[in-house]
Amino acid sequence: MLSTPSDRHRPDIDGLRAVAVMLVMNFHAFPEALPGGFIGVDIFFVISGFLITGIVARELDQQRFSLLTFYARRIRRIFPALIVVLTATLVLGWLWMLPSAYAQLSADVFASAAFFANFALLLQSGYFDVESAKKPLLHLWSLGIEEQFYLVWPLILMLAARLRLNILMTAAVLGVASFLLNVALIGSSPVATFYLPFTRAFELLAGAVLACGWSYFSQTDAASNLRAFAGTALIATAAVVLNTKSAFPGWWAALPVAGSVLVLSSPAAWGCRYLLANPLLVWIGEISYPLYLWHWPLLVFYGIIKFEPLTPLDGELILGLSTVLAWLTYRWVEKPIRFGRPSPLKIASLSTAMALIAVSGAMVVQGRGFGFRLPPEIREMADVQxxxxxxxxxxxxxxxxxxxxxxxxxxxxxxxxxxxxxxxxxxxxxxxxxxxxxxxxxxxxxxxxxxxxxxxxxxxxxxxxxxxxxxxxxxxxxxxxxxxxxxxxxxxxxxxxxxxxxxxxxxxxxxxxxxxxxxxxxxKRGLPNEVLRYFMLHHRxxxxxxxxxxxxxxxxxxxxxxxxxxxxxxxxxxxxxxxxxxxxxxxxxxxxxxxxxxxxxxxxxxxxxxxxxxxxxxxxxxxxxxxxxx
The missing domain is CATH 3.40.50.280 (Cobalamin-binding domain)
Incomplete structure (x- = not known):
């Protein structure tokens, strides 16, 4: 019998999701104020590994796990909001991007719809490069890693259960191997180490180890408070000390990963019960997925349209708009599909919609950014090299x-x-x-x-x-x-x-x-882009x-x-x-x-x-x- 945490809803986990998404959003909008905020993604990875491994392990133990049902749940969880954001991104690109830039965006749309955005970005540039700040779908590398992990991890768990292997040890061994590979490659191949699923899997596996070894963590108030305090300190240290020049993930990743594990292991802690579980953080945590999807494209397109450095007021307004769009997406798109009655028609419809988005991206790439959108003189002038x-x-x-x-x-x-x-x-x-x-x-x-x-x-x-x-x-x-x-x-x-x-x-x-x-x-952002912007605003x-x-x-x-x-x-x-x-x-x-x-x-x-x-x-x-x- 596996020792896994209860399947009861934990509001403190929603609160930790809120902390993670706010770290990432503030890093993107105000990078100098929060230089290590990118670790929010690592917190997400640990939470995901913890929750999903717990579900799969319990169902395997009860001999009711179905791979098809698992993937159907993933589709209902991931596809609805992603379809909306990818569609919006294609529309904004059509309106505001040069043909060459729109073709590149559409290639990223295709890669994101196929869940290999991390590999596509690996071939382009590093996450912290200047050029990367102009990519509206840069942030979807993390979604690629997560879904690639879940294509393989349930199969490994099924095999381990069939061979009667200790699932906790399986997760621990694979996690240590992934972490050591990450440390070994961070010096010679930092971009690949950042984007490859093999060198980031240890973060999801850390959550998996926690889920499978739940009984090893005392749930007394004193032990929980101590772990929660230590975990919070590790996360806060990483957010403040790390920056874009840090060799990340590498050894540094141990800070947010270990911190997240410690916080997740302490539902009885005062901070988890009263701070993370407060209604505002819980609400932000509930919309954290669409919030993560929306905020970065809005920041990038704002820069493309305004052609000015982001001011603090601009950043706050964009994050506010991201929150509104995230709530609308959660309330009217994600929630009805994710929590409504499951049906093969829903899964088929979502899969078809995602496939159509991928095909749309491929068509724009094939059409070299659909230059016919612009008058010839504008297109030629804006494409001057x-x-x-x-x-x-x-x-x-x-x-x-x-x-x-x-x-x-x-x-x-x-x-x-x-x-x-x-x-x-x-x-x-x-x-x-x-x-x-x-x-x-x-x-x-x-x-x-x-x-x-x-x-x-x-x-x-x-x-x-x-x-x-x-x-x-x-x-x-x-x-x-x-x-x-x-x-x-x-x-x-x-x-x-x-x-x-x-x-x-x-x-x-x-x-x-x-x-x-x-x-x-x-x-500012180049005279050819000024030509395009002026035409879009004044039609001449x-x-x-x-x-x-x-x-x-x-x-x-x-x-x-x-x-x-x-x-x-x-x-x-x-x-x-x-x-x-x-x-x-x-x-x-x-x-x-x-x-x-x-x-x-x-x-x-x-x-x-x-x-x-x-x-x-x-x-x-x-x-x-x-x-x-x-």
Missing amino acids: SDSSKWRFHQCLLDLGHETSFADDCVDRNRRPLILVWGDSTAGALLPGLRSAQQKRGFGIAQFTSSSCVPALNTDMPDAPNCRAINEQVLSLARELRPEIVLLHSTWSQYLDGMAATVAALKKETNARVVVLGSVPWW LIPERLGDADHDGSDAKLRAKLEPLGAEFISVWDVMCSAEGCLTRVGDEARDITASDQVHLTEKGSVFLIQSVIDQVLGGQAPRSSNATQ
């Missing part, structure tokens, strides 16, 4: 993770005056404009640019490995080439001391004119100037810091922006848009900027013959 081939990427614009030296043809050695271009990828984007101006003005170009590498000497940059060494290399090349002009350009915002060292070294060692080109306008092409670009505020600082050292400063903001806003396009065609993302100029944008400043850059210097001294 960076043409890095014209920036001489991997030759004269280095990816410092792969290349550490410049190609020989990065210098026009037989043309003078020579403009040496030194900076990051935004400097590389100046090349189309410089080449266009070169045809009329006859100067030479030496391009030494590196992605994310500001031309700041004696400075280490965390996001640009080898940047310090590359900058020293460029200075050495400048000494050798003796250019008449050095054009410095990047996304500045910081590293002023390093920039000052660069200007001082150039003036001393090359005697060149040093021209500093200020930062380009920053188009974006105006030639728009006031939605930001300035990093570096112009005044750069002038004050670098002009006393002999540098000449040119403000890009003054060239491309006015009281009416910043330049978005120089014509009505897709190629006329000025930026391909947040900061990189398109060919037309580059040509416009360089035409506007080339006289200042050259400073009246006339081209010299190819026999000039070099």
Whole structure:
């Protein structure tokens, strides 16, 4: 006879669900306020493993367990709210996403409907990556892991019962093996460890161990209070100490998992009976599943539509809307289907609806995001991509993770005056404009640019490995080439001391004119997306100037810091922006848009900027013959 907990409803478990979902929601809406709130998912895993294993173990012990009935219960529990949210997400994507982004969302819809979202996301990026914050269905990785676990776990329990194996020991051995695999892989494969069911199964199995070994936990008030207090402390510690840079799950996962087990094992504790079981937390716990489903897509689409950082008020309003939608979904969709009379027709209808959603997602992917939703000029303009081939990427614009030296043809050695271009990828984007101006003005170009590498000497940059060494290399090349002009350009915002060292070294060692080109306008979520947003709101092409670009505020600082050292400063903001806003396009065609993302100029944008400043850059210097001294 197995020792399993009572099957009576425990309101404190609903309260613990509420704590879990609030941790996750607040982490997503206010990540700086609650850096470890993502552990709410781990609490959910433990609760799920505890409750479902208890049900299966009791039914096996009573010889009335049915695999088909089990899966039918899972369908009635999981499908109704998920169908509603996936449908809403597809509709919002149709209204507010570019074709390429909508195709990716629809691929995620397909993966979510098929319950392998964790594998799909594993192939894309990590959970804490910047790009992941733009994925409306990112949070459904957890649902994939849970349902994959329940495809296998009941079969293992049935086999263990048939072979008369100790189910508690079976769960414990598998749980320890999963935990050790997680610890072994977290260093070398952190993203895979986060998303794979094999390395997260120990969290569900921890709940299973508790369910199967219930008699080992004393239910006296003193023991329960002690366990509940210790469990609460572990969960709180994890929520406060952990952050997106923590090697999670790894060893850290032991904190929320053990904490959840201890709290679940203590229904007699004062905190469980009076705090977790209070009506408000119980109500939030009852709607926690649709609440989890709704909150993240709403946060992501709010960012897509508003194109502004989330303010505290925004976050509170979205979480409030999520709560309203979750209650409506629970009251009018989930509750009637989940708790109503079971019938084969219900199961067939839910399965068919989920299959139709998966097919819809696949059709959108096949249709490449259904670009016909947008007028051709809007679609083409909004789909403009960076043409890095014209920036001489991997030759004269280095990816410092792969290349550490410049190609020989990065210098026009037989043309003078020579403009040496030194900076990051935004400097590389100046090349189309410089080449266009070169045809009329006859100067030479030496391009030494590196992605994310500001031309700041004696400075280490965390996001640009080898940047310090590359900058020293460029200075050495400048000494050798003796250019008449050095054009410095990047996304500045910081590293002023390093920039000052660069200007001082150039003036001393090359005697060149040093021209500093200020930062380009920053188009929040990218100018192509601004084109789409403007059309969605106003049903016409974006105006030639728009006031939605930001300035990093570096112009005044750069002038004050670098002009006393002999540098000449040119403000890009003054060239491309006015009281009416910043330049978005120089014509009505897709190629006329000025930026391909947040900061990189398109060919037309580059040509416009360089035409506007080339006289200042050259400073009246006339081209010299190819026999000039070099």
